[in-house]
């Protein structure tokens with residue numbers, strides 16, 4: 001029993017979401033040379049130099065000798081006397097990320113968003129604007145996944161009346177109010193997710209969503225110490241490993257496999273997980289827009305399946321033509337397959353897909 005590429009392309013059966021969780025490692029992998037203008041993504045241990053904020057930090061008489069931004073920021077955050085410095089620092093960080101621009105050629109983020117369907121979700125910890133910019137340029141032609149921003153994002157604003165979220169600087173389509181920029185959550189160990197209106201909704205949706213997914217892919221998220229609470233929330237929402245038999249867990253990361261499996265052991269059922277060191281070896285990249293169907297064929301129906309790898313070196317024209325045939329099948333079969341296990345969310349204020357609405361206007 002074998003499933004050919006053609007058969008995979010023509011098969012639309014799964015309505016359950018595939019969830020991708022993005023961490024800083026995903027943005028580094030996608031933008032190794034920085035943004036369109038060569039502006040690089042800072043790492044926690046070169047953050048201060050990369051942003052050029054040495055002077056700001058030096059003047060503050062901080063005790064830590066660490067050059068890790070998490071340590072520096074945590075210390076400033078704890079000290080009420082340094083509040084104005086903290087605000088200045090936050091402004092610098094926000095502006096640095098907000099001014100980044102996605103390069104002109106297709107990137108891993110373009111490939112990622114094109115390879116998922118509208119039933120699928122990406123939950124990102126990243127503040128940078130690249131994912132939104134990738135959605136913006138591909139969303140004009142394709143139905144793309146919905147996105148949750150777990151630590152806020154410089155490119156995203158939301159309507160305080162709960163109508164929608166969209167580009168930072170834009171206006172609500174319902175009530176014409178300017179969208180409120182989302183706060184970004186800085187690296188301190190005690191992150192109070194529930195205190196921020198926008199972020200608490202993102203987490204509540206994620207919690208709900210995790211009960212419905214057939215597969216989770218974690219891409220470049222190292223679960224840093226300052227994210228203990230995030231990992232706890234994920235564990236709680238994902239439930240116990242014993243009660244999970246069908247779901248698949250995939251990790252895309254350049255780190256050592258032992259290191260990774262110890263980080264993620266609570267999420268990994270004894271056999272149902274895989275580790276890849278590159279996005280292009282992942283389930284998504286080899287079964288674009290059909291990750292659920294490929295999962296069904298291989299793991300539920302025990303069939304041999306062919307890979308249908310996305311054309312990673314194609315330019316936008318070629319890339320879009322390649323994805324057109326996948327979406328054409330979806331459009332054709334949409335009428336009969338619209339309700340098979342799709343996640344709608346129980347929070348009335350959830351308007352995650354409206355980001356596409358705004359970006360496509």
Ligand SMILES: [Zn+2]
Pocket residue numbers: 159160161162163164172173174175176177
């Ligand atoms: Zn509104």
